[in-house]
Amino acid sequence: MKVVRFAALLAAVAALGVSATAAAAAPKARQLTTITLGVPGIPPVFLGVMPYTALEQGYYKKYGLDVQIKGFTSGTDAVKAVQAGQIDLAWSPTPFAMTLISKGVPLVGIEGMDKVDWVIGSNVAGISSCADLKGQNIGVDSIGGARYQALQAMLTKCKLTIQDVHPVVFPGATAIQAMLAGQIHASVLHLDDLAEASSQGTPVKTVVSIAQTDPFQHYDMLVGLRDNIAAKRAAFINFLKADIQTIRYMNNPKALNRVAHIGMIVGHNLQVTTTALKQYLKLSWWPLNRSGLGVAPITRTVFENVKLGNISAGNPPKWSDITDTSLWKAAYKAVTPKK
Numbered sequence: 121m122k123v124v125r126f127a128a129l130l131a132a133v134a135a136l137g138v139s140a141t142a143a144a145a146a147p148k149a150r151q152l153t154t155i156t157l158g159v160p161g162i163p164p165v166f167l168g169v170m171p172y173t174a175l176e177q178g179y180y181k182k183y184g185l186d187v188q189i190k191g192f193t194s195g196t197d198a199v200k201a202v203q204a205g206q207i208d209l210a211w212s213p214t215p216f217a218m219t220l221i222s223k224g225v226p227l228v229g230i231e232g233m234d235k236v237d238w239v240i241g242s243n244v245a246g247i248s249s250c251a252d253l254k255g256q257n258i259g260v261d262s263i264g265g266a267r268y269q270a271l272q273a274m275l276t277k278c279k280l281t282i283q284d285v286h287p288v289v290f291p292g293a294t295a296i297q298a299m300l301a302g303q304i305h306a307s308v309l310h311l312d313d314l315a316e317a318s319s320q321g322t323p324v325k326t327v328v329s330i331a332q333t334d335p336f337q338h339y340d341m342l343v344g345l346r347d348n349i350a351a352k353r354a355a356f357i358n359f360l361k362a363d364i365q366t367i368r369y370m371n372n373p374k375a376l377n378r379v380a381h382i383g384m385i386v387g388h389n390l391q392v393t394t395t396a397l398k399q400y401l402k403l404s405w406w407p408l409n410r411s412g413l414g415v416a417p418i419t420r421t422v423f424e425n426v427k428l429g430n431i432s433a434g435n436p437p438k439w440s441d442i443t444d445t446s447l448w449k450a451a452y453k454a455v456t457p458k459k
Contacts, residue, residue: 154186154187155209156209157190157209158199172382173379183361210342218431222437229341230343232341233339233405233412234412238330240326241317255284270330274328311399312399334420336416422442
């Protein structure tokens with residue numbers, strides 16, 4: 121009996137030794153770098169489909185990042201959180217970001233979306249032309265936000281100003297629901313808002329579009345504080361690697377169904393999400409193999425916002441004051457095979 125017990129003890133000690141050796145030999149789990157990203161809208165607006173796809177498909181983790189996406193009522197609120205040091209990055213309406221930069225806030229854009237799809241839509245017969253907008257309540261996301269500034273730009277088609285209308289705040293993408301509920305009869309809308317209205321049997325007519333006033337406006341920028349981006353440069357380059365890979369994945373027709381299912385996070389059903397996604401991909405809303413921070417659209421948007429009074433004419437910011445494309449270029453080179 122003692123022999124059996126002794127043998128059992130030797131076996132246990134041997135097993136313990138093997139386990140200890142195996143544990144010592146096991147590779148340490150890779151530590152991920154945390155980056156917090158602000159996305160406008162609760163639920164997110166449609167631009168959020170891209171970062172959520174990157175998250176769900178594991179692209180951020182692939183490049184050593186723990187990306188935490190936080191929703192904000194509007195893009196302006198997200199940018200203010202960056203400014204306060206509460207988050208690392210935010211997708212910001214370009215006019216709002218460049219207005220802050222013109223006032224000395226040390227923000228910089230490292231990635232962009234340079235295609236605009238804004239329209240002013242109405243679901244009543246009495247509002248059928250730009251001139252009919254005078255004196256009307258018009259839905260926007262926030263005062264000074266993306267839809268508000270798009271409204272300013274589109275009103276120039278009929279020589280109206282923001283003082284000629286009554287902007288009414290409906291955060292994020294809720295304006296279309298307010299229209300469908302009869303709370304307002306005109307709003308600044310995206311393509312996916314129009315698709316949502318059509319799916320519910322109440323098509324919304326486009327009264328005026330940004331394409332009619334200035335199709336070369338820049339839409340959105342991914343911004344952070346210059347000091348933070350310099351301090352964590354390698355991590356932000358990895359972030360952009362993930363975004364580049366994600367946009368390539370989204371443009372693969374075989375991925376359409378998967379991306380559409382992820383995209384339902386914006387609050388649309390699968391049919392509406394799929395319809396809108398196809399439209400946005402055709403538009404190259406998420407730039408494929410380019411930074412989305414071209415000199416021409418950024419410069420044009422500065423010019424327009426000087427005219428609108430959002431940026432002082434005295435010393436407007438230049439493209440180099442607003443953007444830093446060196447990170448995107450480094451990321452693109454790293455994830456693009458040599459020809």
